[in-house]
Amino acid sequence: MVSRPIGIRKNKTNGLLLIASVFFITSCSNGESEADNRVENRPPDINILSPSPQIQANEHDLIDFRARADDYEDGDLSSQIEWTSDLQGVLDDGASFAMELDAGTHLITASVTDSANASVEQALRVEVAEANSNAAVFWSAPTENVDNTPLTDLIGFKVYYGNDPEQLTRFVEVNDPTRLSVVIENLTNNQRYYFAVTAVNSLGVESDFAPLVSKDT
Numbered sequence: 001m002v003s004r005p006i007g008i009r010k011n012k013t014n015g016l017l018l019i020a021s022v023f024f025i026t027s028c029s030n031g032e033s034e035a036d037n038r039v040e041n042r043p044p045d046i047n048i049l050s051p052s053p054q055i056q057a058n059e060h061d062l063i064d065f066r067a068r069a070d071d072y073e074d075g076d077l078s079s080q081i082e083w084t085s086d087l088q089g090v091l092d093d094g095a096s097f098a099m100e101l102d103a104g105t106h107l108i109t110a111s112v113t114d115s116a117n118a119s120v121e122q123a124l125r126v127e128v129a130e131a132n133s134n135a136a137v138f139w140s141a142p143t144e145n146v147d148n149t150p151l152t153d154l155i156g157f158k159v160y161y162g163n164d165p166e167q168l169t170r171f172v173e174v175n176d177p178t179r180l181s182v183v184i185e186n187l188t189n190n191q192r193y194y195f196a197v198t199a200v201n202s203l204g205v206e207s208d209f210a211p212l213v214s215k216d217t
Contacts, residue, residue, distance in 0.1 A: 133217035
């Protein structure tokens with residue numbers, strides 16, 4: 001607050017000198033504007049958890065997609081993630097899902113946008129091999145249990161297969177004890193597959209693997 005004299009006059013009656021003053025009120029500032037006090041919005045962070053970068057999958061395989069997105073202002077945005085493929089377009093929304101991809105090299109992008117319209121994305125490539133080969137597998141039904149007693153409660157078979165003879169992770173169930181063959185479809189081209197059959201009794205007990213067989217597709 002500043003006081004400045006604006007006029008002086010003398011009262012001839014009593015000889016008093018009167019001084020009139022006016023007061024100017026000014027605002028004080030620390031040099032910061034209102035805009036300077038605003039916190040700048042931070043863009044979200046996103047991290048693809050699955051699949052792994054440069055993954056190689058087979059056509060007709062279910063591929064797991066998982067990601068997490070966090071924002072400083074909005075919190076967890078994982079449910080708002082959009083997934084796209086440069087070959088197939090929009091795949092799905094959300095933190096996780098599983099689906100098959102067409103054969104080819106896909107650029108998979110996960111993106112998210114916060115409430116201030118700031119967006120971020122992460123991408124990786126997924127190679128999907130063609131799978132249009134088939135394999136016919138044949139076997140003979142067992143007639144005895146391992147203790148040499150007659151096998152009277154056979155209910156079916158399981159045919160296991162895969163590219164690694166030590167890890168046959170896929171299988172086909174045959175719920176008919178009289179059926180002694182199966183055609184396994186959608187095998188990846190130009191691969192070697194291994195196959196093994198087990199017998200299953202009415203208690204759900206499986207036999208050991210029959211001897212492995214293999215086929216090049």
